[in-house]
Amino acid sequence: MKKSSKALALLLVLCFLIAGCGGQKDANAPATASATEAPKATDVPQVSEELKEELNALTSDVIDPDLTCTITLGNWPADTAPAAELAVFEGYKATMAKQYPNVTLVPDYYSYTLSNYVPMAKGGTAPSIFQPPFTDPQLLIGQGLVGDVTDALAACGALEKFSPSYVEMLADKNGRIYGLPRDGYVLGMHINIALFREAGLVDEEGLPIYPKTLQELAEYGQIIKEKTGKAGLVFPASETYGGWLFTNIAWNFGCVGENALEYQDEDGRWVCNFTSPQAIAAMEYIRDLKWKYDILNADATTTDWAGSHSSLGTGEAAMNFAADDSVDQPTANKGLPLEDFALIPFPAGPEGRYALAGGTCYMFAPNITADQATALMAYLRILGKLPFLDEDIIAGMRSDYAAKRDRGAPVLPAISAWNDEEYNNAKRAIIDEFCNVDMRLYNDFFDSISEGTISLRAEEPAFAQQLYRELTAVIQRMITREGADVVKALTQAQESFQEYLDDEINNN
């Protein structure tokens, strides 16, 4: 009995070891029941009739019966996602199955973070397509952690329509493309109109009298704080968020060109420049927001991106530096009525009016095959993420906007990453059809971009996240210590970041 028990125990251990040492999952293997299993059709809740019609339109003839491969689709909505959103993705899947019958789609709930992606990419288990923010592509491309889709993109005719500014962000030095823009965004400011109203900052039509300059922001914030007791401005100054927002403020104080926060000198060496008079003035402005005007939220140093949206949405703060791609956060997610929400341009500074342009992109696993790249382009085309127009794509866009409207998120014009007028106009026409907001609360924002009254800038080019972290620490010191020395703090941060640049680029 004892012997048989021992043998059984050893056998069990052996089984565990063999199971643990199992090989990598075959990328082309059929989908199995797992965490990545697609939501069952029966699980999809009921959707509106209008949306059903849109989904029914998502049918078309076979395009390529010979294309045979399996692609895993990151960012598939979870079972708990709104019914309309789930239905839209099921529609995409159905269309893909019809147009490319031998392409197997494996939905994957994977949500990208740098830390979870790297081991997956190295281990060959990264989803075929995933969605990193625009801060990461160059890092991933440089380390060979993403797949090249240049040829597939050229084959489908989208390569030439790519906006050059996005090519710069998503290509390597040789011009090979590794990603596609999902959504572009431009930083502006979210407004809680209810608090503006309470503070008397509305005109006779009830539209908010909003700050057009950073100075006005401080003054209006002060009025709001005095009259409502709520924070004039919620400023997420934790981790890297504070530094991220600060760069935009600094540009408006003149930290561009030769006064940029970081630049390459004639020898190609990266130089950190946090102590220019412009950067010092910008940091003094942040300090004043706390100690002179007292308009910031109480826990700024622990507030993150989600927290800032929550503060605005729940009426704890009147203004928030945020972009057009997150308008659903304070509204649909936090319950701020659409009529109490506005999106305004980033306030101008004494030396200019700039706004950060960035976004989220699609990138691809490093081990994708040519067939997989072709299938992924086809999938993105169905999603309406390539600059092409056909009935399916238009139906897909309409479904998308209908879903957005159904869940109470503002349906707004999108900032296009494609240089294709026909495509952009058609998209605008569809959006207008589903628009559920008073565009007077948004027009100034979009007009400032289209009319060029605000200059768009990409994020700081070298090691942006580290730069933001250094600047966030300075901001935290400024808003938690009344007598903090701006120059000293910026000098320390500059030394630290310069050392980082030397380690990572200059001395290599």
Place this chain on the structure above:
Amino acid sequence: MNRRRRVAIAGGKRNESFKSWLIMLPRLLLFAFFVWEPLLESVRMSLYKTENVELVKFIGLKNFISVMGKANFSQALVNTFAYTFWSLLIGFLLPIVLAMIIGETVRGKGFFRTAAYLPNMLPGLAVIILWSAFFSGEKSGVLNILLSKLGTPAQTYLTRANLVIPIIITIATWKGAGATALIYMAAMAGVNPELYEAATIDGASVWQRVRHILLPSIRKLAGTLLILQIISVFQIMYEPMVLTKGGPDNASLSLMQLMWQYAFGGSMDYGKASAVAVIVTAILLLMTVVYSYFNNKESDWD
């Protein structure tokens, strides 16, 4: 004993030894695979320039020199010792006191035991989120609401550099003290009741009984738990990461959080992250050795 018999015994011992090793083999393999190999790999990685998880070039101690030369390392090191100090101050005696009080409780002992342990059953992140609402600096913060009833204006807590570490340790203690108290209670239950009776008959006060009977009985356990507590607190990470994100101005940044920042905070520098991990391990090893030395010396005196 003749030669044949000696050979037979030796053979039997060898056979038994072989069987013992065979039984231990799966455990050793698992241990080597899941513990030793990653540990040694981390040390190796700390000596290399890395490109994500790949070792690119042997650079000796450069990662250590670079990491230790930065201001945030010295700040994180000081903070980590501050965490340990506050943890010992707030969290070491509390479970002992708690165990003594619950041990002396006559009615509802089971209830108090469960109540003390309950916070330990809550998910760590939920606890942090719960307490972040308590210590929120907004007027809607629970503590500020309580203070407003006393006529005190709203205060900020988590944005004050001198308060964040004691607050984080208070939260960690709230969560963990009950579990430690249960261990002490088990040890206290093992004390011979005749000793108490004899002391009581001899006229010993409560304090004298605690001092001369109870505390000596749990001293060894307390020593072990002390070193475990130091090791645990030295690796504090998710509490500051969630509650304060290491702020304000790195005032609550711990060494483990710094390690995380190197690895996943945007730069993907696993070499430097491993260097920080090795430094933490070295400090903990040193502290454990010192503790063991004094502990053994004390045992010798006993």
